[in-house]
Amino acid sequence: MKGLVLAAAGSLVLAAAITVLLRTARTERRVDALLRLFVVSLPVFIAVYLFTPADLGMLPASLVDGRLAGVLYGVAVYAALFLGGWLQLYNLAERGFSLRILIDIDEHPARAMTRAELLRGYGAGRGIDWMVAKRVDGLVSEGFAELHADRLVPTSRGQRAASLFATARAALRLPA
């Protein structure tokens, strides 16, 4: 149980650190910065686990776990809360296409928009073409594609990712 308690508490501390980082850092590569913050926090989490009492001074003896199982469990939950929780929240807030549409409609004076207005006004007035261009640029800046004589070609990393996506999509019979 100590692993679960510390993972939950650690995740809240991490959320506070993420907030400070995002409000103060001027880096363009914010996902990398968040990942670095998480990696740095991991040994701290493990140290806190190892150097605090097994019962945290409050847990009944029946809820005290072995050290190895406890720390592995705590790290697993702590990592999942960051990778599946805070990082996903960031990705959705920063890149979510559907969410941006909802926010654009909510911020429109009439609280309703036609399809044509959405095409022009998407992304706080940038327009939908900006969204497509942003994704294309992202493939290059994240190392999945590179420019060769004005043509975008996948890098080896991009090829591996594409092959993985294609295999998964075929196995799940996802429509093209």
Place this chain on the structure above:
Amino acid sequence: MSLEPLALASLMALAWTAAAIVAHFALFGLGRVERRSRALVLLFVAAALGEAATCVALGVDGARTLCGMVLIACAFILYMPLYYTVAASFSARMLLDLAAAPGGLSREALAGRYPAPAIVAGRLETLCRAGYLRRDGECFALTGKGVLTARGFASVKRVWRLGAGG
């Protein structure tokens, strides 16, 4: 050698998570699934219930059983974004387009495969079906669920100073 309760519950959670993922591929690969998100949620709920039943059968106490179910919830929040990246991400689909085109594509040709009106029309239809938007003549307006989602994420954007995004 006997395992301590937390280790046993964790191993069972791993096994049930693996079963949910195998069932996901089997169900989607072999059958025709209309409501894919709901099916995936149900598979993980079934895995959590399976975990509870297995732990009870193995004599694991309630607290460690709960820990095992939390692990399955953790697997779920990791697996869902992965699935949606494969299933719906524009970037992933663009990468597939590039990989399938010998010699690659120009920026214009790649962007041209994603015509703005069709993209927006498709997403508006999805948002209406999911209950976030309602049609009001030519306009689209938020439902209560849509307002909650939009304002919740707008607050996150403000607190984290993320800018317009999208």
